[in-house]
Amino acid sequence: MSDFNLADHPHRRYNPLSGEWVQVSPHRAKRPWQGQVEKVCETNRPTHDASCYLCPGNTRANGKQNPNYEHTFSFVNDFAALQPDIPSGNVNEDSLFIAKSERGICKVICFSPRHDLTIPEMDLPSIKKVVDLWVEEYDILGKLDFISYVQIFENKGSVMGCSNPHPHGQIWAQESIPDEPKKKGEQLLDYFNKHKKTLLQDYLAKELEKNERILFENDHFVGLIPFWAIWPFEAMIISKRPVANLLGFTEEERASLADAYKTLTTLYDNLFEVSFPYSAGIHQAPTDNQSHPEWHFHMVFYPPLLRSATVKKFMVGYEMLANPQRDITPEQAAQTLRSLDLEHYRTRR
Amino acid sequence: MSDFNLADHPHRRYNPLSGEWVQVSPHRAKRPWQGQVEKVCETNRPTHDASCYLCPGNTRANGKQNPNYEHTFSFVNDFAALQPDIPSGNVNEDSLFIAKSERGICKVICFSPRHDLTIPEMDLPSIKKVVDLWVEEYDILGKLDFISYVQIFENKGSVMGCSNPHPHGQIWAQESIPDEPKKKGEQLLDYFNKHKKTLLQDYLAKELEKNERILFENDHFVGLIPFWAIWPFEAMIISKRPVANLLGFTEEERASLADAYKTLTTLYDNLFEVSFPYSAGIHQAPTDNQSHPEWHFHMVFYPPLLRSATVKKFMVGYEMLANPQRDITPEQAAQTLRSLDLEHYRTRR
Ligand SMILES: O=P(O)(O)O[C@H]1O[C@H](CO)[C@@H](O)[C@H](O)[C@H]1O
Ligand SMILES: O=P(O)(O)O[C@H]1O[C@H](CO)[C@@H](O)[C@H](O)[C@H]1O
Numbered sequence: 001m002s003d004f005n006l007a008d009h010p011h012r013r014y015n016p017l018s019g020e021w022v023q024v025s026p027h028r029a030k031r032p033w034q035g036q037v038e039k040v041c042e043t044n045r046p047t048h049d050a051s052c053y054l055c056p057g058n059t060r061a062n063g064k065q066n067p068n069y070e071h072t073f074s075f076v077n078d079f080a081a082l083q084p085d086i087p088s089g090n091v092n093e094d095s096l097f098i099a100k101s102e103r104g105i106c107k108v109i110c111f112s113p114r115h116d117l118t119i120p121e122m123d124l125p126s127i128k129k130v131v132d133l134w135v136e137e138y139d140i141l142g143k144l145d146f147i148s149y150v151q152i153f154e155n156k157g158s159v160m161g162c163s164n165p166h167p168h169g170q171i172w173a174q175e176s177i178p179d180e181p182k183k184k185g186e187q188l189l190d191y192f193n194k195h196k197k198t199l200l201q202d203y204l205a206k207e208l209e210k211n212e213r214i215l216f217e218n219d220h221f222v223g224l225i226p227f228w229a230i231w232p233f234e235a236m237i238i239s240k241r242p243v244a245n246l247l248g249f250t251e252e253e254r255a256s257l258a259d260a261y262k263t264l265t266t267l268y269d270n271l272f273e274v275s276f277p278y279s280a281g282i283h284q285a286p287t288d289n290q291s292h293p294e295w296h297f298h299m300v301f302y303p304p305l306l307r308s309a310t311v312k313k314f315m316v317g318y319e320m321l322a323n324p325q326r327d328i329t330p331e332q333a334a335q336t337l338r339s340l341d342l343e344h345y346r347t348r349r
Numbered sequence: 350m351s352d353f354n355l356a357d358h359p360h361r362r363y364n365p366l367s368g369e370w371v372q373v374s375p376h377r378a379k380r381p382w383q384g385q386v387e388k389v390c391e392t393n394r395p396t397h398d399a400s401c402y403l404c405p406g407n408t409r410a411n412g413k414q415n416p417n418y419e420h421t422f423s424f425v426n427d428f429a430a431l432q433p434d435i436p437s438g439n440v441n442e443d444s445l446f447i448a449k450s451e452r453g454i455c456k457v458i459c460f461s462p463r464h465d466l467t468i469p470e471m472d473l474p475s476i477k478k479v480v481d482l483w484v485e486e487y488d489i490l491g492k493l494d495f496i497s498y499v500q501i502f503e504n505k506g507s508v509m510g511c512s513n514p515h516p517h518g519q520i521w522a523q524e525s526i527p528d529e530p531k532k533k534g535e536q537l538l539d540y541f542n543k544h545k546k547t548l549l550q551d552y553l554a555k556e557l558e559k560n561e562r563i564l565f566e567n568d569h570f571v572g573l574i575p576f577w578a579i580w581p582f583e584a585m586i587i588s589k590r591p592v593a594n595l596l597g598f599t600e601e602e603r604a605s606l607a608d609a610y611k612t613l614t615t616l617y618d619n620l621f622e623v624s625f626p627y628s629a630g631i632h633q634a635p636t637d638n639q640s641h642p643e644w645h646f647h648m649v650f651y652p653p654l655l656r657s658a659t660v661k662k663f664m665v666g667y668e669m670l671a672n673p674q675r676d677i678t679p680e681q682a683a684q685t686l687r688s689l690d691l692e693h694y695r696t697r698r
Contacts, residue, residue: 004438004450010431011438012525014447020528023430023451031428032410035512061381079380081372081667081674082359089353089360096552097576098363101353102372153666161663163384170666176361178671179369203445227446281670302669314510317502317519318430320651321630322527325430 007329015228016191016199018183022230023318023325031327037310038159040274045116045165054166056113071129073110074137074171080106082174084146103146104174109133111167118156118167118275120265120344127258130169134282135246135254141173142245142287149177149286157277159304159312177286184283185295192294198242200296213334216263216342220249220256223264225334230324232306232313233271233333235264237299244295245284261299263342268303270340278303356678364577365540365548366533371579372667372674380676386659387508389623394465394514403515405462420478422459423486423520429455431523433495452495453523458482460516467505467516467624469614469693476607479518483631484595484603490522491594491636498526498635506626508653508661526635533632534644541643547591549645562683565612565691569598569605572613574683579673581655581662582620582682584613586648593644594633610648612691617652619689627652 004011012021053060056068062078082104091099111130112122119127134152141150154169155162177185191199207213207224215223215235223237237260243249249257268276280301285292304312306327319325341348353360361370402409405417411427431453440448460479461471468476483501490499503518504511526534540548556562556573564572564584572586586609592598598606617625629650634641653661655676668674690697 002436004436006440006448009435009438010451010453011448012451016445016447021525023527024448025430027432028428028430033512035510036507079377081374081377081676083376086358087351087353089358091355094551094555096365096548096555098365099355099360099373099576102359102361104359149671151667151671153670155663155666158385161384161665163382172667172671176370178372180669180671199445202443206443206445227448279665279669281666283670300670314504316510316628317504317630318500318521320529320628321502321632321649322498322500322521322529327430 007331012323013228015226016203017187017228018180019187020183021323022228023323024329025325025327026329026332028327029332033307033311035311035314038312040309047114047116049115049166052115052164052166054108054110054164054168055115069110069113071126072112072133074107074133077106077108077170080104082106082172100176102175104172105141105144105147107137107141107171107173109137109169109171111169115166118265118269120262120269121346122167122262124255124258124262127262128255131246131254131258131261135249137171138246138284138287141171144173146175147173148288149174149181151178151181151281153279153281155279157275159277160279162277173287177288181283181286185286185292188294188296198294198296200238200298201242204238204240212331215267215334215338216260218256218259218263220253221260223260223267225330225337227330229330229333230315230326231302231304232326232328233268233301233303233337234330235301235337237261237264237301239297242296244292245297246282248297257299264301266342266344267337267340268301270345271337272305272309273345274309276303276305356680361672362577364575365552366536366577367529368532368536370672371577372672373678374674374676375678375681377676378681382656382660384660384663387661389658396463396465398464398515401464401513401515403457403459403513403517404464418459418462420475421461421482423456423482426455426457426519429453431455431521449525451524453521454490454493454496456486456490456520456522458486458518458520460518464515467614467618469611469618470695471516471611473604473607473611476611477604480595480603480607480610484598486520487595487633487636490520493522495524496522497637498523498530500527500530500630502628502630504628506624508626509628511626522636526637530632530635534635534641537643537645547643547645549587549647550591553587553589561680564616564683564687565609567605567608567612569602570609572609574679574686576679578679578682579664579675580651580653581675581677582617582650582652582686583679584650584686586610586613586650588646591645593641594646595631597646606648613650615691615693616686616689617650619694620686621654621658622694623658625652625654 010025059065088101150173213225284297285295306313408414437450499522562574633646634644655662
């Protein structure tokens with residue numbers, strides 16, 4: 001029998017950040033698809049939409065009016081999943097019924113007054129302003145004594161549950177550290193205690209050496225497909241310096257992060273020449289008043305599309321009950337993405 | 350301030366089976382929805398479809414012909430994600446790049462020769478035959494020396510990535526124990542060692558006493574919404590006896606399981622009077638040649654619909670990056686489901 005290799009044979013890969021596995025089935029990409037196809041919405045949107053509750057000057061459902069903001073704008077979510085003022089309480093019956101009250105704050109961040117833009121179509125100074133707002137919000141929310149963790153994220157595209165195409169993201173800040181960053185924190189701490197360096201510092205150095213999954217690199221950040229990626233074109237932006245959270249970046253690094261954000265999302269849009277849907281977000285140190293030298297800032301992107309603008313990967317059945325599973329390998333995904341033009345397809349036309 | 354209560358205030362609940370949490374936001378159900386809506390496909394399908402690769406007598410893409418089966422039919426998936434004959438190998442570079450070859454077998458199970466039926470519309474003797482086939486497959490696959498775990502599941506509906514409406518399920522059997530059953534197994538073992546009873550035995554007794562989340566009960570099984578449910582109408586079917594796997598059931602219990610399967614899926618269909626999509630599957634003991642008194646057979650159902658036949662819950666952004674989150678409480682979901690007719694809406698018409 002021929003030798004085992006990652007490009008041809010079904011295998012599992014381990015994610016050292018979460019302690020979990022992904023099933024990789026490289027041979028399965030040839031499977032025909034007769035299932036659900038997604039709608040492509042490539043309509044040209046107006047720069048201002050009178051019915052959009054995120055556009056400047058418009059009135060939201062609860063009667064509040066948006067200011068005539070010129071760059072970014074953040075406000076407390078009108079339908080917040082978390083609230084700051086609730087009675088606190090605990091339930092524990094025989095360790096089988098365990099619940100606790102959870103305080104928090106949910107905010108919406110408008111990236112631009114322009115209704116028609118998305119991150120890859122915005123200019124660098126405007127994206128830098130989004131990064132600056134993230135820094136400000138992480139700082140303010142993180143300093144509240146009842147907030148232990150600040151999750152900054154973006155849902156892009158209706159297929160990702162985003163109900164408004166106006167460029168925006170969200171922040172959910174809360175009392176507890178949620179499970180995903182908690183798992184990561186434990187794995188990162190474990191590694192840091194052993195090696196006196198962050199896990200991502202060592203990982204990044206090796207990825208740069210191998211140059212198999214690297215998508216791009218600028219002065220302060222690297223974009224890559226992680227070895228353990230779950231989604232077909234899942235990617236990560238990692239800071240070259242092991243900085244624990246947004247507050248540790250210099251002005252130059254912030255601009256560099258804006259550049260990396262634009263570069264990755266441009267590659268995404270260019271892949272199928274469509275506004276590429278994803279959920280993205282930042283994983284960084286908790287705001288629990290502890291020092292976190294083990295944490296290393298990174299941004300993750302989970303895009304659902306698999307083969308085309310209309311065929312996505314379904315994380316169902318086996319994936320929900322047993323284990324995430326992917327068809328194309330992370331190496332194939334990286335090769336595909338890095339062969340693409342760095343200029344956005346809409347400006348090239 | 351009023352007292353904390355689970356029906357009104359944002360809180361987290363702990364899942365003792367997985368060791369993970371869910372964020373519950375009871376007040377958020379009023380959020381308006383302007384996002385993606387799903388298509389409803391309530392077409393009347395023919396009893397036999399010449400273009401369906403699962404119907405009896407038809408030829409599949411790889412040239413193989415299906416027998417003229419009268420009840421159920423299983424075969425090895427033509428596009429299997431796992432394969433039995435691959436070279437074995439291991440990768441481990443500095444604990445950062447870890448991979449291993451993974452052998453396995455993927456099978457497809459046709460539930461009925463009738464193209465137009467689904468489980469809730471099938472009669473009990475026919476569903477009992479599906480249960481019998483699960484038992485047989487679990488037995489045969491589990492006995493193979495390289496198979497440590499057999500995952501039986503069903504993806505129903507195009508929104509769940511199911512590409513063929515012919516009633517069918519799948520089985521993925523493999524060398525390793527995948528992450529979800531592995532986590533559950535550890536939690537179950539822990540509990541069993543402490544209490545000399547299975548966790549689900551104690552949990553079920555308390556749920557029956559409380560009668561707040563119970564959907565139905567027959568001689569040998571109970572259907573309920575677990576206290577820690579993630580999906581809006583997530584449910585579980587639990588055996589009353591603490592049986593580790595399908596092989597432990599009597600003939601009578603198998604018939605009772607078929608009945609519970611039909612009852613739950615009927616309630617689901619009746620909820621929005623639509624063929625209700627879900628991923629469902631069985632969690633039971635691994636087939637790793639160890640004894641597993643800690644395991645307690647149960648079937649889980651993860652349905653995505655939230656408010657109507659066309660509006661689903663999106664597990665995106667915050668959920669992917671931080672923690673699963675739900676809007677209506679498990680108690681509200683249970684109350685809604687158990688108020689429904691036990692006869693299928695299509696036969697009532
Ligand atoms: O095997 P199928 O039905 O073609 O595929 C479906 O179920 C599989 C197992 O849950 C998933 O990996 C696929 O993403 C999904 O589309
Ligand atoms: O807050 P939105 O954009 O209305 O809602 C979207 O993002 C939330 C956070 O990821 C999810 O809980 C919702 O399911 C999704 O539809």
